[in-house]
Amino acid sequence: TEYAALMLTCFVLLALGTGATAVVLRPLRREAILTAIAATALFLLAVFPTDLADLSADAVTCGTPGRIEPCTLAGRVHNPLSTFVFLPVVLVASSVCVRSRREPRWRAPAWLALFCGGLSVCAIIFAGVYQRQTGWHGRRWTGLMQRSLVFPALLWTAGLLVVVKSRNGQEVRVL
DSSP states (O other): OTTHHHHHHHHHHHHHHHHHHHHHTTTSHHHHHHHHHHHHHHHHHHHSOOOOSSSSOOGGGTTOTTOOSOOOHHHHHHHHHHHHTHHHHHHHHHHHHHHHHHOGGGHHHHHHHHHHHHHHHHHHHHHHHHHHHHTOOTHHHHHHHHHHHHHHHHHHHHHHHHHOBOTTSOBOOOO
16 A cells, blocks of 8 residues: 555564564563564564555455455465564563562563553453444454554553663663
């Protein structure tokens, strides 16, 4: 579509930011690896753009009579990957919540994770109600759901970076 260059730029910038977050989280091996997986998925989303041209069809509709455009390998890769990217972020947030039970310094990002998780649930419910009221279907549903998850994920990641501790135990203010 006419927004392809903008989406490519967004995915590359998100991949770079998430990769930088993985580097910052390096002392937390498991969380750093999961964050690097999310960064890789975001980069692959830029490499494999969706095969969407009319905002009503996606890889899920491949082979159906109503499909107005051909399905591409890029679209078939992009479709599941665009949802998979959130799994590592949820696992990192869950890991921080578990850490917070043993280490008090992780309590603030754990509470922020719970808040952002609640925000995501509310956004998805609101998006579902909005979709039913307007009658939108197909790809618009998927796009709205993913965007409902992006803001809370970015908010939580920023909050996590704000409270990351330096070597001497002092807080490092990233923002």
